[in-house]
Amino acid sequence: MILQDWGSVYILNQSNVRGFQEGDPAKPPYRVHLHLFDSADREYEILITPKSKIAPSFTQAEVNAIVASLQPNP
Numbered sequence: 001m002i003l004q005d006w007g008s009v010y011i012l013n014q015s016n017v018r019g020f021q022e023g024d025p026a027k028p029p030y031r032v033h034l035h036l037f038d039s040a041d042r043e044y045e046i047l048i049t050p051k052s053k054i055a056p057s058f059t060q061a062e063v064n065a066i067v068a069s070l071q072p073n074p
Helices: 060-069
Strands: 002-006 009-013 018-022 032-037 043-048
Touching: 032 060, 043 060
Parallel strands: none
Antiparallel strands: 002 009, 009 018, 018 032, 032 043
């Protein structure tokens, strides 16, 4: 996966999806908003939020695993 930092927005580019990640799971408010597109330009939007606002609940590796596991509908 390619992840480029544009401040708090990251560009995602993987074989099956591409798009943007807003937020960093290691920095407050510890949430991530994914805007993903498949090869047919269908949009997938995923919001990942922590249980607590005082500490991270997930890692960037877990976000990457979610993106890598996506299988767009044919």
